[in-house]
Amino acid sequence: xxxxxxxxxxxxxxxxxxxxxxxxxxxxxxxxxxxxxxxxxxxxxxxxxxxxxxxxxxxxxxxxxxxxxxxxxxxxxxxxxxxxxxxxxxxxxxxxxxxxxxxxxxxxxxxxxxxxxxxxxxxxxxxxxxxxxxxxxxxxxxxxxxxxxxxxxxxxxxxxxxxxxxxxxxxxxxxxxxxxxxxxxxxxxxxxxxxxxxxxxxxxxxxxxxxxxxxxxxxxxxxxxxxxxxxxxxxxxxxxxxxxxxxxxxxxxxxxxxxxxxxxxxxxxxxxxxxxxxxxxxxxxxxxxxxxxxxxxxxxxxxxxxxxxxxxxxxxxxxxxxxxxxxxxxxxxxxxxxxxxxxxxxxxxxxxxxxxxxxxxxxxxxxxxxxxxxxxxxxxxxxxxxxxxxxxxxxxxxxxxxxxxxxxxxxxxxxxxxxxxxxxxxxxxxxxxxxxxxxxxxxxxxxxxxxxxxxxxxxxxxxxxxxxxxxxxxxxxxxxxxxxxxxxxxxxxxxxxxxxxxxxxxxxxxxxxxxxxxxxxxxxxxxxxxxxxxxxxxxxxxxxxxx
Amino acid sequence: xxxxxxxxxxxxxxxxxxxxxxxxxxxxxxxxxxxxxxxxxxxxxxxxxxxxxxxxxxxxxxxxxxxxxxxxxxxxxxxxxxxxxxxxxxxxxxxxxxxxxxxxxxxxxxxxxxxxxxxxxxxxxxxxxxxxxxxxxxxxxxxxxxxxxxxxxxxxxxxxxxxxxxxxxxxxxxxxxxxxxxxxxxxxxxxxxxxxxxxxxxxxxxxxxxxxxxxxxxxxxxxxxxxxxxxxxxxxxxxxxxxxxxxxxxxxxxx
Numbered sequence: 001x002x003x004x005x006x007x008x009x010x011x012x013x014x015x016x017x018x019x020x021x022x023x024x025x026x027x028x029x030x031x032x033x034x035x036x037x038x039x040x041x042x043x044x045x046x047x048x049x050x051x052x053x054x055x056x057x058x059x060x061x062x063x064x065x066x067x068x069x070x071x072x073x074x075x076x077x078x079x080x081x082x083x084x085x086x087x088x089x090x091x092x093x094x095x096x097x098x099x100x101x102x103x104x105x106x107x108x109x110x111x112x113x114x115x116x117x118x119x120x121x122x123x124x125x126x127x128x129x130x131x132x133x134x135x136x137x138x139x140x141x142x143x144x145x146x147x148x149x150x151x152x153x154x155x156x157x158x159x160x161x162x163x164x165x166x167x168x169x170x171x172x173x174x175x176x177x178x179x180x181x182x183x184x185x186x187x188x189x190x191x192x193x194x195x196x197x198x199x200x201x202x203x204x205x206x207x208x209x210x211x212x213x214x215x216x217x218x219x220x221x222x223x224x225x226x227x228x229x230x231x232x233x234x235x236x237x238x239x240x241x242x243x244x245x246x247x248x249x250x251x252x253x254x255x256x257x258x259x260x261x262x263x264x265x266x267x268x269x270x271x272x273x274x275x276x277x278x279x280x281x282x283x284x285x286x287x288x289x290x291x292x293x294x295x296x297x298x299x300x301x302x303x304x305x306x307x308x309x310x311x312x313x314x315x316x317x318x319x320x321x322x323x324x325x326x327x328x329x330x331x332x333x334x335x336x337x338x339x340x341x342x343x344x345x346x347x348x349x350x351x352x353x354x355x356x357x358x359x360x361x362x363x364x365x366x367x368x369x370x371x372x373x374x375x376x377x378x379x380x381x382x383x384x385x386x387x388x389x390x391x392x393x394x395x396x397x398x399x400x401x402x403x404x405x406x407x408x409x410x411x412x413x414x415x416x417x418x419x420x421x422x423x424x425x426x427x428x429x430x431x432x433x434x435x436x437x438x439x440x441x442x443x444x445x446x447x448x449x450x451x452x453x454x455x456x457x458x459x460x461x462x463x464x465x466x467x468x469x470x471x472x473x474x475x476x477x478x479x480x481x482x483x484x485x486x487x488x489x490x491x492x493x494x495x496x497x498x499x500x501x502x503x504x505x506x507x508x509x510x511x512x513x514x515x516x517x518x519x520x521x522x523x524x525x526x527x528x529x530x531x532x533x534x535x536x537x538x539x540x541x542x543x544x545x546x547x
Numbered sequence: 548x549x550x551x552x553x554x555x556x557x558x559x560x561x562x563x564x565x566x567x568x569x570x571x572x573x574x575x576x577x578x579x580x581x582x583x584x585x586x587x588x589x590x591x592x593x594x595x596x597x598x599x600x601x602x603x604x605x606x607x608x609x610x611x612x613x614x615x616x617x618x619x620x621x622x623x624x625x626x627x628x629x630x631x632x633x634x635x636x637x638x639x640x641x642x643x644x645x646x647x648x649x650x651x652x653x654x655x656x657x658x659x660x661x662x663x664x665x666x667x668x669x670x671x672x673x674x675x676x677x678x679x680x681x682x683x684x685x686x687x688x689x690x691x692x693x694x695x696x697x698x699x700x701x702x703x704x705x706x707x708x709x710x711x712x713x714x715x716x717x718x719x720x721x722x723x724x725x726x727x728x729x730x731x732x733x734x735x736x737x738x739x740x741x742x743x744x745x746x747x748x749x750x751x752x753x754x755x756x757x758x759x760x761x762x763x764x765x766x767x768x769x770x771x772x773x774x775x776x777x778x779x780x781x782x783x784x785x786x787x788x789x790x791x792x793x794x795x796x797x798x799x800x801x802x
Contacts, residue, residue, distance in 0.1 A: 253701075257800050265800065270793050277717055278698035287688035287695075292703065303672070309684060323728055352702035407672045411662050 008123035009106050015398075016102055016130035019405055020095045020139040025088030027410050028141065029535075030421030032298060033449050035142035036456040037063045039090035042076035044462035052455070054466045055477045059227040060181075060237055062472070064449060065481050067236040070227075071151075071182040072144040085459050090142045097150040098139030102126045104153050105363065111160040112330040117374060121331075124370040131401045134306040134355060134362045136409070137299070145359040148182030151175050152190055152360065156334075159197055163204060166213050173217025177224035184240055185345035185357045192341045200333065234478035244349040246275050252350075275350075282353050283343035283361060286312060294355035297420040301408035306355055306362070308401055311369045318372030331367070338364040415535050424532045424540035425453035428510060431530045431543055432492070433458075435508060439545070441492040442502055444511035451487045451494040460489055499524065502546075509544050516542045548784050549775070555791045556719050556771050559798065560764050563712040566802035568758070576761045578605050583765040586742070587735055596625050602762075603632040607639035608753045609762070615745035643753050645682040652678040686751040690760060693720060696767060709757040713798055714764075715771065716791035718783075722774030723767070733773045739766050 031039075041051045041061050050056045061068040075093040083089040109122035129135050138146040155175035162168035179190045198205060205214065231237045242248050251271035255262075264270075282288050290312050293305030300306075307315070322328065322335055342364060346357035380386035418424075428450075432441055443450050455465060468488040472480045486495040497509060497516075503524060509516060521528060526544040534540045565573045579602045586598045599613040610633050617625035633640065641647065656673045663669035694700055697720045699711045715723075726733065733739050743766045750756040750763075 255797060255800055261796065264793055265797050267793070270790065273790070274698070274717060275701075277720075278694060278701040281693050281698065281720065282702055285692045285694050287692035288703070291684050291688040295703075320728070350702075403668065403671065407663070407668060411664075411668075412659070415662055 005119035005123040009103065009126050012106075012123070012126040012130040013099065013102055015127070015402070016099050016139075019131060019136050019402070020098055023410065024091055024095055024140060025086055027414060028417065028421040028423075029414060030418055030423030031087050031090075031426065031453060031456065032142075032420075032422050033064070033452050034068070035087070035090050036422075036425075036452045037061075038068060038073050038142055039076060039085055040452055040455045040462075041068075042073050042090075043080055043085045043456075043459070044466075045073070046077050046080050048462050048466070050462075050466065052462060052465055052469075053471055053477065055474050058477065059231045060478070062236065062477055064452075065236070065239065065483055067239050067478075069144050069148075069181055069183055071178065072142070072147055075147065085456065091140060094139055094142055094146045097147045098135060101135075101146070101150045101153060102129060104150065104157055105129060108153060108157040108160065109331070109367070111157065112334050114327060114329060114331070117328075120374050120377075121367075121370050124373055125367055127398075128311075128366050128370055129362070131398065131405065132306075132362060132366060133301060133304045133308070133405065133408070134359065136405065137301060138356065138359055140409070141298075143356060143359075144183040145185065145356050148179050148186040149360055149363070151179035151182055152186055152193070153363065155179055155190070156193070156197075160330075162213075163201075166210055169205070169210060169213040170217040170220065173221040174224065177221035180225065181228045185360065188345045189341055189360050192344070193337065196337050196341070231478050235481060236478035239481070244351075246279070246348055246350050247272060251275070276347055279350075279352065280343055280347040283346060283358055284339075285353075286315070288353040289315070289365070292353065294353055296351070296354070296356075297417045299355045301405075302412035302416050304404065304408040307365070307369070308397075308404070310397055310401075314369045314372030314376065315365065316372070317375065318368035318370065321371050321375050322368055328371075335364045335367050339368075418534045418536070419540070422448070422453060423534055425450055426457050427532045428541050428543070429454060429457035431532070432508070432510070435529065435543075437491060439491070439506055439508055441508045441510060442497060443492060443494045444497045444509070444515040445485075445494050446496060446515055447512060450510075451489060454489050454492060454494065458489065465489065505546075507546060509546065510541055512541055513539045516544055548781065548788070549779060552775065552784050552787055552791075553772065555716055555788065555795065556722075556775075557768055558795065559716060559791075560712065560714040560761060562795070563714070563798050563802065564758065564761055566798065567710050567712060572758075575606070576758050579609065579759075580762045580764045583742070583762065587738060587765070592620075592622065592625065596628065599629075600632050603636060606759065607636035608643050608759060609749055610636040610640035611752070612745055612749045615748055616742060619741045619745055645679050645686070645752050645754055647754070649678055649682075682754075683751050686753070686756055687747065690747050690750055690756065690763075693723070696723075705757075708755050712758075713794065715767070716787065716794055718787040718790050719771050722771045722778065724774065725777050726770035726772070726774035729773055729777055730770070732776065733769055739769055742766060 038061075041063065044050060044052045045057070051058055051061055053062055055062065058070065060070055061073055072093060076090055079089045079092055083092065103126075106122045106126045109125055110118045113121050135146070152175075155172050158168045158172035158175055162172055176190050176194055179186045181187075228237075246252075251266070251268060252275050253271050254266045257265060288305070289307050290305055290309050293300040322332055326332065338360070342361040343358050346354045349357060351357075377390065380390060428443075435441075443454065445451070454460070469484060471484045472482070486493060497511060499520070502509065508529065509526070516526075520526070521542075521544060524546065526546055528542065529545050530543040531539055532541040532543075561577065564576060568576075582598050582602055582605075586595055589595055589598070596613060596617065599609075599616055602612060603610050613629035614626060614633055617623075617629045653675060656675065656678065659673040660669040663673070689695055689700075689705065692700070694703070696714045697717050699713045700709065701711075704711045730736055730740065743763065746762055746766070750760055753759065
């Protein structure tokens with residue numbers, strides 16, 4: 001079984017590499033502004049030691065005043081000298097850590113599962129994760145959640161293996177401490193899961209012989225967390241949480257009723273409980289998991305949700321077994337705790353079924369599906385014909401799933417979601433490079449933040465950008481939320497097009513079809529220089545020149 | 548207190564259905580649902596089949612229900628008899644089913660086919676059968692969604708084609724989960740499970756199951772009662788009553 005299990009793990013890793021690495025920098029072809037933002041911040045750090053706002057080594061990155069978590073950006077920085085500032089580079093850490101997640105998960109499951117099932121379950125889970133649409137999406141694109149999930153799982157693995165090797169307690173502390181600032185959701189998940197594990201194993205962990213390792217691990221974790229803690233109360237750090245959570249916005253479901261009982265019917269406790277419960281339950285809803293997926297076009301692929309439909313019966317069966325079978329011991333505790341804690345960061349935000357904020361759920365839910373498959377296998381084990389059908393079906397399902405992934409990720413996503421992935425700015429930059437450099441360029445910002453993609457694709461000198469664009473002083477970096485309306489990138493200015501003043505001088509104007517319509521071209525006597533088209537043939541951007 | 552909890556569990560769905568519809572519409576959905584009670588009470592399988600056929604007569608969209616139930620119960624004789632109501636009401640049933648050709652969806656398939664590099668891939672992922680399958684999945688997963696029954700589909704309500712009714716109190720959800728885990732304790736559990744499976748399958752193959760899903764009122768209530776039996780905590784029941792009364796008042800005022 002040992003050899004078989006490693007063989008399946010090797011296949012899982014191979015499949016994971018194929019599904020995540022194939023056209024890594026090219027599909028999606030567009031580069032979303034958050035990806036470009038992280039890439040350019042890393043580029044600026046590499047060349048100047050400061051981000052694009054001139055802040056040396058920030059603890060959270062200001063970016064679009066959404067204050068991005070730092071770990072991913074610092075991971076991109078050393079890759080730029082190797083691969084250049086490209087789409088491939090900014091997506092590489094996601095890919096790399098999503099592959100590393102597989103062996104970590106494999107060994108974690110072996111640690112926590114009764115020996116009877118350990119290797120089978122670990123191998124099956126790794127195989128399912130390798131073809132998981134949910135995990136692949138965040139393993140092919142620049143999202144911090146995947147990296148954070150890796151550090152969290154690695155921390156759990158180090159924690160469990162520390163029962164045999166005490167020194168690993170130090171590593172567990174370090175890995176958990178890295179997971180927390182890696183992604184917003186882990187600020188809640190890691191401490192809660194960590195606390196659960198510490199309470200459960202308090203007698204095993206807090207012993208005299210462990211004292212030194214706990215102290216060193218705790219101290220290192222504190223040192224790693226200090227930068228985050230030092231900015232934890234700033235408006236910038238809290239911006240994300242306060243802007244998105246359901247408790248800070250107006251309540252949903254208020255009834256228009258002004259009679260004496262209104263205070264009861266529209267009470268905040270009732271409405272908040274109802275909204276939170278519905279959001280929390282939605283992360284276990286088969287309708288969301290197997291049919292609808294995330295409504296955000298960048299957090300899903302067309303025609304694919306977070307799991308394959310064929311996994312539904314195994315999920316239900318596995319979940320039932322997990323709750324009922326007390327012999328699963330630690331696996332049961334860990335998976336149920338993870339299932340219950342996993343949706344919390346997502347359920348306190350208003351978006352229904354946010355696959356990015358709940359990515360951690362992919363692990364316990366995949367484990368449930370694996371348990372369902374293992375128990376089903378156990379059920380048919382002694383029936384030869386069934387066994388043959390089982391293996392045949394398994395191979396057929398894996399091939400079908402891979403083809404389905406190709407269909408959704410490579411074909412349909414490129415055609416239908418190009419706009420959502422900010423397709424076209426690379427082509428705009430190429431087109432602008434071929435034009436007269438003495439003529440100024442004005443790029444419209446009505447519906448986009450294109451300055452960051454322009455900086456990225458032009459690999460614009462960060463020092464020049466920092467000098468020409470002052471947004472905020474370093475002392476106000478984490479607290480001032482004001483943003484620049486006009487940005488200078490050499491001869492390019494990004495701002496709202498003003499159809500009166502901007503036509504007074506010779507200039508190239510760039511905008512989408514709404515910003516520069518055919519009527520405007522006609523009425524202002526503009527010359528159409530170039531049109532950038534989406535894959536479906538519709539116009540993405542127009543470049544025109546005034547005469 | 549427990550009886551009041553049971554009363555509240557039973558009250559929500561009929562109340563919201565009645566208030567959101569005209570009385571005659573309400574009765575159209577109520578009669579098939581209430582026939583489930585004698586169906587479960589009776590022991591004679593012939594009478595059971597008769598009740599299912601009666602449901603078909605009241606609502607032809609359930610024309611395949613007797614056949615599905617008989618097949619799931621492995622009753623060959625009844626399966627053959629069940630073909631009669633299906634044959635009689637076939638035209639009405641087919642016209643309301645997901646099998647009716649969908650011109651718009653077929654056009655979408657034809658458009659998508661052109662995007663694929665090979666005919667094999669195009670045919671595998673873009674074909675007419677998948678249009679039907681995706682409609683079936685849409686209905687099936689909506690009918691098995693806890694958010695449908697306890698949160699009126701929130702946070703992802705079905706726009707236009709569904710009334711998104713409040714069907715059960717929010718705090719009854721844990722009872723349902725406990726009931727599911729102890730399904731063997733449900734009153735006549737085998738019959739309830741077979742009937743529920745047949746009902747869900749039947750509802751999944753009609754174009755719009757909205758309000759017809761009221762027929763699941765009794766089977767789901769039984770599941771919840773089983774959970775309540777297993778988890779009968781006075782403090783929880785008190786919270787349940789307070790929240791459910793607020794919810795009940797909201798139903799009365801909303802519609």
